[in-house]
Amino acid sequence: MRIDWTALPEAVTKEVADRVGGSHIIPATAGDHAEIAATVTGTTGKVFVKAARTDFGVRSLRFELRVSEAVSRSHSPAVEWYFEAAGWLVVGFEHCEGPRADLSPGSPDLDLLGEALTVLSNTPAPDVPLLSPKGRLGFEHPAMDGDTLVHTDLGPANLIVTPRGLRIVDWAMAAKAAPWVEPAMLAPWLIGAGHAPEQAERWLALQPAWREADPGVLNYFAMRNAQKWASKSAGSTAAWMHDLAAWTSQLASYRNSR
Template identity: 60%
Template sequence: MRSDWAALPEPVEAAVAERVGGIIGVYPAPSGDHAEIASTVIGSTDTVFVKAASSGPGVRSLRYELAVTKAIGRYPPTVLWDFESDGWLVVGAEHLDGPHPDLSPGSPDLDTLAVTLTGLQETAAPDVRLFTPAGRISFAHPAMDGDSLVHSDLNPANLILTTDGLRIVDWAYATKAAPWVELALLTQWLIGNGHTPAQAEDWLSQFPAWAGTDPEVLDDFAARNASKWANKSRQNTERWVRDLACWTYEWAGYRA
């Protein structure tokens, strides 16, 4: 659950202020809820993106993301500093300035995404604790097992176009799996951004990991993923849950 910046104890806020040369402004992230605090902090000497957590689950998730982000390198924002104080874990990361990509059919941003995906598909999972496919997706298949780094949530809000290329944020669910799993999870976001299932699969076919995956494995993944989100939508009426249930249903129906 997202909290206001004012929830931070005074010593914690002071420690952040010291690291940025005094706080001039704080701007909460417009989306996401993986950390209790997630804000852009503008200081007199630096601008950083700050995540902080104090609850047990929140601290565990942020500690996990911190370890993963430090281990990966080029795709996530660089971790600038982290500290613990007054029961809070606080992480300051590079502030990435840029828009989210347009993933609609025909968008030039899709070419940029393809370049990033090609590199990510070839990136071995770092030697830190990562989710398994079953732990992340809630179902498993032997074909999901692998040694690649899978972000597992490449929705446009987690992608930022910068002068250094496309960067990826929010690694709270980084997974060690076969590379095709990333592409299968991306399908729902392509559909959600205007692709038909056929268009989404046609775009994904440029990646060897997709082209080399047994169609029956993709059938199984699409059906089970759609079933998972259908169940979630019966328990949670939030818009984003209903959307994912709809998009995954479209893909599963197409493959059936």
């Protein structure tokens, strides 16, 4: 659960201020993986800071740190620094300035996303402990296994269009899987952005990883993903869960009807 910057002990806030040259704080408005997430501005510029102190929060942030260090490249923000103090793990990431990607039909941001998908589909998983497909999704199929780095959460909140191009943020749920798993997990987000299921799949077909996937396996994936979100949303009032349940259901129904 996200908590306020003022909850940090002085030893942590002073260390951050010393590194950034100031501490003008703007809390993040999206995401909930880190207990603390904020843009910090000082004389050296801006840094996006995440911090955690609970066992789960520290494990998650340490995982994201290791993956981010391993994959820091044109489409992912660099790790500027990190430290531990007063029971907190604190990580400073490259600040990515810009709007969230627009994934609606015809958006120019889709071209940027397509380029990023091509890069990711050819990116071997780094030598760090990554989630398995089953560990990330809760279901499995032998065809889901592979050696490719898969972000697994390419919703608009994690896609920032900067003056230097698209940046993919929040690698806390990265997995090691077959390359087609990434576009398969992206499909519901395209539907949520206004694509009909057939439009979404037509766009995904521009990716070799999607074209080369077994249609039967894609059917299985769509069905199991829809079942998962239907089950999760049934016990939740969170709007985003119900959205994903609706989008994954549309995709599964479309594939089942073909």
